[in-house]
Amino acid sequence: MDLVALGQRIQSARMERGLTLHTLADRSRVSVSMLSAVERGAKAPTVVVLDRIAEGLGLPPADLLTEPARMVVRRAADQDVVDEPGGWQRTILTPVVPGVNFEWIRSTLPPGCEAGTYPPYAAGSHEFLFVQSGVLTLTVDGETVKLEEGDSLYLAADVALSYTNRATTPCTYYVAALIMRPRRPGLGRHSI
Secondary structure: OOHHHHHHHHHHHHHHOOOOHHHHHHHHOOOHHHHHHHHHOOOOOOHHHHHHHHHHHOOOHHHHHOOOOOOOOOOHHHOEEEEOOOOOEEEEOOOOOOOOOEEEEEEEEOOOOEEEEEOOOOOOOEEEEEEEEOEEEEEEOOEEEEEEOOOEEEEEOOOOEEEEOOOOOOEEEEEEEEOOOOOOOOOOOOOO
């Protein structure tokens, strides 16, 4: 077993979740010094310690032991389609890849739909939007932006954001989000 690679996977998973060594130590019931040594590749964790670390991270232990896949195919039939309150729908187009914080999502808002306001992602996050059809009205940190068919937009995603279709026809748009770090715990946001 490559202890350095294992340590890097644990550290990466911890950082993706916005956890400090102390927080993960509390969650996993593993000392800070042991966690630090494991992350540096200086110590091999026992099966019990590895299981506790995985539990503290909310992962199966196998995810810490294996290298991430270099290619993941997500078939159309396997895409997550979420019907949201208010009649709008979002489809998560990208496969879930541990350690990769990128999402590509297609959303369709019916006429007159307000999808809601979403809290900011962590600093360093980015979103790209493209309107395939219809008209999308965004409120970005209090500023209103109207995007029509074929328009695109980039924004630093560390701001409050809301999506509205004020038109009389449906609006379909795509969001590509690169999340450099996760949102702070308790600030859940559905990407749309």
